[in-house]
Amino acid sequence: MRILLIVILLAFMTGCLSSFKVTGYSGGTVIIYCHYYTEERSHEKYFCVGKYSWRCKDIIRTGLKNTWVHRGRFSLYDNTGGNYFKVIIRQLTRQDEGTYWCGVDKPTIPDSYTKVELDVKEDDCCEK
Numbered sequence: 001m002r003i004l005l006i007v008i009l010l011a012f013m014t015g016c017l018s019s020f021k022v023t024g025y026s027g028g029t030v031i032i033y034c035h036y037y038t039e040e041r042s043h044e045k046y047f048c049v050g051k052y053s054w055r056c057k058d059i060i061r062t063g064l065k066n067t068w069v070h071r072g073r074f075s076l077y078d079n080t081g082g083n084y085f086k087v088i089i090r091q092l093t094r095q096d097e098g099t100y101w102c103g104v105d106k107p108t109i110p111d112s113y114t115k116v117e118l119d120v121k122e123d124d125c126c127e128k
Contacts, residue, residue, distance in 0.1 A: 019115035024092045025123035032087045034102030044105040045085045053101045053113040
């Protein structure tokens with residue numbers, strides 16, 4: 001029974017490289033840099049939202065290299081020369097706050113993930 005449990009747990013493990021926190025302000029913009037290994041350059045990149053990486057919902061995904069892709073308030077650019085992709089989120093709201101994942105799609109093995117905790121603060125500097 002213990003061996004079966006270990007096998008099941010290993011099946012759900014992800015290649016989480018790291019995690020970090022990003023803070024933005026309501027109405028503003030954040031830029032998130034997601035690094036990956038050189039051997040992952042040819043893979044699709046994506047940005048998803050959810051508490052757990054294996055259950056997150058894709059927000060934006062691309063297989064294009066060195067080209068901007070846009071979807072609503074989100075943009076993604078895969079910089080293969082720098083081994084990173086960046087995600088821009090515009091017009092932030094408090095509802096954007098939460099857990100996101102930078103993902104690298106690997107068809108035959110578990111995807112690589114970097115956990116991103118987004119904190120959105122109210123920007124009340126200019127209220128009257």
